[in-house]
Every structure is written in C-alpha cells, then in structure tokens.
Amino acid sequence: MKKILFTYFSLSIVTSCLLAQVGRDMNNGTVNISLNSNGLFFNKSGMPGFETPVGSGKHMVNFSSFWLSAIDPAGKFRQSVVYNPANGIEFWPGPIDTFTRTAKTDSVWDYIWQVDNEMIQTHRKSYNLTGYNAPDDIKSWPGSTKKGENLPAILAPYYDWDNNAKYDFTKGDFPYIEGNKAAYIIGNDVKGEHLISAGPPLTAEMQLMTYFVPEPEFKDVVFVNAHVINRSDFAYKDLYVGLFADLVLGNIDDNFIGTDVKRKMVFGYNADDNDEGTYGYGQSVPLFGVQFLNQNISSSIAFTLSDSLRNYPQNGKQVRNVMEGKWPNGTDIVMTGNGTGGGVSTNYLFAGRTDPNHPELDWKENVLGEKGGKRNMLIVSGPYQLGIGKSIKFDIAFLSIQDKRSVIRLEELADEIKDYFYLKLNTPLKLTKIEKINLWPNPVFMNDPLNISFSGEGSVEILIRDMSGRKVLSGYVSYDDQVLSVAGLNPGLYFVEMRSESFIQFEKLIIN
Ligand SMILES: [Ca+2]
Ligand SMILES: [Ca+2]
Ligand SMILES: [Ca+2]
Numbered sequence: 001m002k003k004i005l006f007t008y009f010s011l012s013i014v015t016s017c018l019l020a021q022v023g024r025d026m027n028n029g030t031v032n033i034s035l036n037s038n039g040l041f042f043n044k045s046g047m048p049g050f051e052t053p054v055g056s057g058k059h060m061v062n063f064s065s066f067w068l069s070a071i072d073p074a075g076k077f078r079q080s081v082v083y084n085p086a087n088g089i090e091f092w093p094g095p096i097d098t099f100t101r102t103a104k105t106d107s108v109w110d111y112i113w114q115v116d117n118e119m120i121q122t123h124r125k126s127y128n129l130t131g132y133n134a135p136d137d138i139k140s141w142p143g144s145t146k147k148g149e150n151l152p153a154i155l156a157p158y159y160d161w162d163n164n165a166k167y168d169f170t171k172g173d174f175p176y177i178e179g180n181k182a183a184y185i186i187g188n189d190v191k192g193e194h195l196i197s198a199g200p201p202l203t204a205e206m207q208l209m210t211y212f213v214p215e216p217e218f219k220d221v222v223f224v225n226a227h228v229i230n231r232s233d234f235a236y237k238d239l240y241v242g243l244f245a246d247l248v249l250g251n252i253d254d255n256f257i258g259t260d261v262k263r264k265m266v267f268g269y270n271a272d273d274n275d276e277g278t279y280g281y282g283q284s285v286p287l288f289g290v291q292f293l294n295q296n297i298s299s300s301i302a303f304t305l306s307d308s309l310r311n312y313p314q315n316g317k318q319v320r321n322v323m324e325g326k327w328p329n330g331t332d333i334v335m336t337g338n339g340t341g342g343g344v345s346t347n348y349l350f351a352g353r354t355d356p357n358h359p360e361l362d363w364k365e366n367v368l369g370e371k372g373g374k375r376n377m378l379i380v381s382g383p384y385q386l387g388i389g390k391s392i393k394f395d396i397a398f399l400s401i402q403d404k405r406s407v408i409r410l411e412e413l414a415d416e417i418k419d420y421f422y423l424k425l426n427t428p429l430k431l432t433k434i435e436k437i438n439l440w441p442n443p444v445f446m447n448d449p450l451n452i453s454f455s456g457e458g459s460v461e462i463l464i465r466d467m468s469g470r471k472v473l474s475g476y477v478s479y480d481d482q483v484l485s486v487a488g489l490n491p492g493l494y495f496v497e498m499r500s501e502s503f504i505q506f507e508k509l510i511i512n
Contacts, residue, residue, distance in 0.1 A: 021093055024112040026183050027054050028212040030219040031400065037093035037110050039187035039206050040065050041224075041398075043085060048248045050288075052220060052400055058279050059248045060288045060400045065091065066226065067242035067378065068189065069323035070202050070386070072234045077316040079197035079323075080189035080204065083244060083303065083376070084312075092191030096205045096231040098389075099150040103191035113137045113156070116181040117214075120174050124161075127172045134169050141175045142186065143167025143469075154469040155207070156184055159506065163463070163499075165471070176469075176495075178225050179211035188231075199316040202239075203232035207391075213420075221417060222398040227467075229391040240298065240323040240382035241394065243290055247375045251280035254372040256365040258407070259300040259379075261354040263414040265291040266300045266379040267399075269407055271372025281402045287410045289399035293421045295381045295392075299325030299347035301333065302377045309340050323380055335363040349377075393467065395421065437498050443510035446491055449483045450509070452498075463497040464489070464509065486511055 021038040023045065033042055034049025042050040043063035050061040065082040072078050080090040094109035096102065119135050126132040143158035144167040145151040153165070161172035175184075187206040194201060207227040212219075228241055247268040249255045256271045270285035301322055304310040309327055313319040318328035325347035326332060327340065334343030335358060339350075346355050350365045384392055397417045403409040437454040444450050454460055462484060464473040472494070477484055486509075494509045 022110055022112065023049075024114060024183065025049075026114055026181065026210070026212075028181060028219060030054060031212075031222060033210070033222055035112055035183050035185065035210055037112050037185055037187070038089060039091045039093075039185055039208055040082065040085060040089060041210070042245075046085060050222075050248075050398075050400065052402075058250050058281060058286075060250075060286060061398075062246040062248050064243060064245040064290070064398070065089070066206065066228070067244050067319075067323065067380075068202050068204055068228065068239070069197075069242075069320055070234075070236040070239040071320075072200075072232075072236070077197070077199045077320050078202040078232075078234075078236075079199060079316060079319045080194065080201060081197050081244070081313075081319055083196065083246070088195040090192075090194045090196060090201070091187050091189050091206065093185070093187055094191065095151055095155055095186045096188050096190060096203060097150045098152065098231060101190070101203050101231055101233065103188045104151070105191070108140075109186060111140075111185075113141055113175070113184040114182070115141070115175045115177050115184070117177070120177070123169070123174050124172065127170065127174075138169050138175060141167065141169070141184075143173065143175070152468070155186055157467070157469055159497075160469070161504070163497075177211060178209055179213040179223060182209050182211035184209050190231075197313075197316050197319045202230070202236070205229040205231050215420070217416065218420065220400045221413075222400075224394070224396040224398070226394045226396065227391045228386070228394070230386045230388060233388055235388055236384075236386045238383035239386045239392070240380050241295075241384070241392070242323060242378050242380040243292075243396065244378045245288070245290055245376065245398075247288060247377070248279075249281075249286045249288060249375075250275040251277040252374055255375040256370075256372050257302055257350060257375045257377045258364060259297075259348040259351040259354065260289075260411065260414070261297060261348050261351050261356060263291060263354075263411065263418070264293075264295075264297040264379075265289045265399075265414050266349075266377040267407070267410055268375050268377060269410070271366065271370070273404070284402040284404060285406060287399070287401050287403070287406060289397075289410055289414060290377070290379050291397045291399060291414050291417060292379065292381055293395040293397060293418065295394055297348075297379055298382050299323075299333075299380045300349050300351075300378065301325070301327070301380075302349055302375060310338070322378065323382070325380065335361050391468075397421070437505055437507075439496060439498075439507050439509060442507070443512045444486060445512050446489065447487045450486050451483055452477050454498075461497075461499040463499070465495045465497070467493055467495075469495075 034044035041064040048059035142155040157176035189201040267289035275281040313328040332345035336343040
C-alpha cells in the first residue's frame with residue numbers, strides 16, 4: 001500500500017507542478033468528451049471537446065461550465081462564471097480546506113479519475129487474489145481522506161465493502177459510479193482571482209461525476225451528477241446555479257437556440273436543414289440540449305458579442321442580473337423579436353409555447369427571418385438557500401442528436417431521459433445476490449415505516465448512508481420483525497446496505 005501511494009505521488013509531481021489544470025478524454029464509442037480538472041466540460045486546450053461520432057472531427061459544443069451566483073450577508077456579490085476560457089476561468093482543481101477555507105494545492109488533486117464498471121467488477125472479484133494489481137484510478141480514488149488534512153472524511157462516493165468507514169481498495173472497497181463509465185473531478189472557485197465576475201468567490205467546492213449509461217438509446221447523451229458545496233462561513237440565502245454552453249453544432253455559423261421550460265431544457269439547433277461545410281453534419285442536422293433532471297429551471301438566456309444590450313455580463317452586478325433572469329443591464333427579457341425592447345416580460349429566452357405564464361404566446365428564434373449564427377446558452381436554477389457546509393445536487397443530461405426531425409426528436413429524447421432517470425433511481429444495482437431482499441415502499445415517506453422482507457433465517461444488518469457516504473442509520477432486522485423506522489431522516493436519496501453472513505446487497509432508497 002505504501003509503495004503504491006509513493007509511486008502515484010511521484011508521478012503527479014513530475015506531470016503537474018503548477019496545478020493549472022489537466023485534461024482527459026472519455027468516450028463510449030459514440031461520443032468523445034474532453035474534461036478538465038478545473039471542472040470545465042467539453043474543451044480540449046481551447047478547442048471544442050464534444051465530438052460525435054468519435055473520430056469524425058465534428059463537435060457539438062466548444063465548452064460548458066457551471067455558473068454560480070450568491071449574495072453574502074454583507075450584500076456583496078459572490079460569483080463564479082466562465083464565458084470564454086481564454087478570458088478567464090473562475091474555477092480551479094482541488095477541494096477546499098475546511099479550516100482555512102482555501103484551495104488545496106497538492107498536485108494529487110489536479111486529476112480526473114476515470115472508472116468503468118468492467119474495472120469495478122474485475123476489482124471486486126480479484127481484490128484479494130495474489131498477483132492482482134488494481135487499476136490506478138481505483139487505487140487513488142479519493143474515497144476517504146487522511147486525518148489532519150482538514151478535509152471532509154469522504155470526497156468521492158464509494159462502497160465500504162469491509163464496513164470500516166475508510167476507503168481501502170485492498171479490502172474490497174470500490175468507487176461508486178453512476179452509469180457504466182464515469183469521470184470524477186473535485187474543483188473549487190477560490191484558488192485564483194475572479195477577473196470576469198470581478199468580486200470574491202463563494203468558496204464553493206464542486207464535486208462532479210460525468211458519466212455514460214449503457215443503454216444504446218442514450219449513447220449520444222452525457223450525464224452529470226454535480227454537488228455544489230458551500231465551504232464558506234456564510235449561509236447563502238439566494239444562490240443561483242447556472243450551466244453555460246458555448247455551441248458548435250457542426251457548422252458553427254448557422255445555429256439557433258431555444259428553451260423548453262416544461263422539459264427543463266435549453267437547446268441549440270440548426271437554423272436550416274443543411275449543416276454544410278467540412279465540420280457540418282449535412283442533412284442529419286445537429287441538436288444539443290442541456291436538461292436539468294432534478295432541479296427547477298428559473299431562467300434561460302444567451303449572449304451576443306458586441307450587442308450593447310445582449311452582450312456578455314461585464315461586472316458583478318451584470319452577472320447577478322443575468323442569473324436572476326434579466327439582461328445584463330437589468331431590463332426584462334420580453335417575448336418578442338430578439339427579447340429586447342417592449343413587450344410581455346419572461347424569464348425564458350425563445351421558449352416557444354412552453355412559458356408557463358404565457359402559454360398563449362409562441363416565441364421562437366426561427367421566425368425572425370435570420371439565418372442563424374454562433375450561439376451560446378445559459379440555463380439557470382434557483383434561488384436556493386445553502387447553509388454553511390451544505391451541498392446541493394444537480395443531475396443534468398447533455399443531449400446530442402443528429403436527426404432530420406430536429407426539435408421533435410430532441411423533445412422525445414428529453415422525455416425518454418426523464419423517465420429513465422426516475423426509473424433508474426428506483427432500480428437496485430446489479431450486484432451479485434445470493435438471496436433476495438425487498439425494501440418497500442420505495443420511495444418511502446418521511447416518518448413512515450420501511451418494510452423489509454427476505455428469504456432465509458436469522459437477521460440482516462441494515463446500514464443506511466446518505467449521498468456523502470455517511471452512515472445515518474443502522475440496525476438489525478430479523479425474519480419476524482420486518483419493519484424499520486426511517487423517522488428522523490430528511491427527504492433525499494440514500495444508499496441501503498443489507499448484509500448477512502453470506503452476502504451483501506445494495507439498494508437506493510428515496511425518502512420523500
Ligand atoms: Ca473500508
Ligand atoms: Ca450548425
Ligand atoms: Ca446551413
């Protein structure tokens with residue numbers, strides 16, 4: 001164990017002294033995405049990084065990034081944005097020291113872990129076999145931290161196979177990933193100066209799991225599970241969380257954008273039925289969507305360089321206006337023309353007929369008589385309260401398709417993803433089972449009893465952990481006594497481990 005750690009740290013020192021950021025690609029045979037250790041999605045050293053099909057040289061997105069905006073108790077804007085990676089990125093690699101509230105700068109954090117199900121299955125079968133050498137990313141997975149590091153006990157989700165509250169791959173512990181292939185990044189917004197939002201940081205830690213799922217119908221979809229964690233000593237009252245995407249869509253010069261409020265999605269699409277040029281998709285026109293799966297959409301907007309009103313936000317106040325669903329200068333988005341001037345106010349740019357306050361109006365970009373052009377889009381969710389040390393979770397899908405039916409097919413895919421996402425949450429993980437245990441109801445209402453049934457004699461140990469891996473409830477359930485009270489647990493997603501002498505089974509449990 002000592003030798004392995006030594007090797008790992010030695011390598012890191014050689015490859016990344018400056019803690020700038022490292023990049024790493026991940027692909028599922030259909031889509032190749034470039035990720036960065038500072039949390040920037042889909043960009044490879046300044047070039048577009050969402051290639052589909054793999055090897056085609058054709059891209060959907062130039063880059064994507066979270067945006068954060070909060071106001072501290074003194075009334076100061078605390079924001080973190082990126083709209084052009086060349087101008088400034090207000091995120092860096094590494095977790096935040098919980099004592100000093102500054103970024104950890106050890107090179108070990110300037111990293112993108114990448115793990116797939118095959119590696120995990122092999123590891124689970126082989127971890128205690130002589131001659132087995134675990135993959136580096138399972139060895140270095142930042143499951144548990146060391147004492148004295150001023151870090152939370154768990155920085156990445158894992159299964160604690162030997163149940164000792166410590167990540168140790170040699171004891172059969174293994175990374176918990178979403179989907180069947182995942183990349184994991186821990187970033188922060190405190191390491192450097194905020195040149196774009198021109199103010200102090202939130203002191204937010206970003207724990208980002210980007211993943212593919214095995215289902216062939218979602219081979220063009222990239223999922224993200226993100227935790228935004230408040231490591232400051234302020235309780236934030238009105239946090240907005242956005243996701244910005246700078247689009248390519250094959251030929252970059254003929255694109256439009258829109259919002260689908262019902263599906264909690266912003267999307268870009270080809271302005272015409274031919275995506276011409278070397279990097280264009282031709283007649284199978286490209287579409288790209290950003291869909292929020294578990295949180296609201298409070299507004300959407302886009303920016304036009306050198307347009308006086310619709311330009312990118314230039315200072316902290318303008319960033320805040322945008323995150324609150326206004327143009328940078330604080331004027332309302334209106335449901336006519338390009339969204340400026342007089343008219344009916346809205347929070348959603350080009351929402352077609354999906355604005356819940358104005359279902360009678362149909363406002364799209366493609367009736368303007370324009371030919372389309374370079375486009376970007378920002379989807380925003382909020383406002384949220386986020387107490388000291390608290391985290392908020394975002395499940396997001398990035399949808400990409402090439403299809404003549406265009407927006408209709410994108411809407412269908414968004415609906416399929418939504419159904420899949422909610423079903424997935426209720427489906428047990430496919431781990432080896434010796435006997436069958438059932439948990440119900442699931443979801444269970446807070447304070448209601450949770451029933452457990454199993455075949456066989458004796459009793460089963462139940463451990464319930466929250467999303468961070470912290471044990472929140474444990475006990476034994478015997479064959480005769482099949483009810484467990486979950487009273488006192490907050491609504492949310494939990495992991496249930498059920499153990500007997502001969503087996504272990506994992507289930508996800510939702511408490512409503
Ligand atoms: Ca362990
Ligand atoms: Ca295009
Ligand atoms: Ca065209």
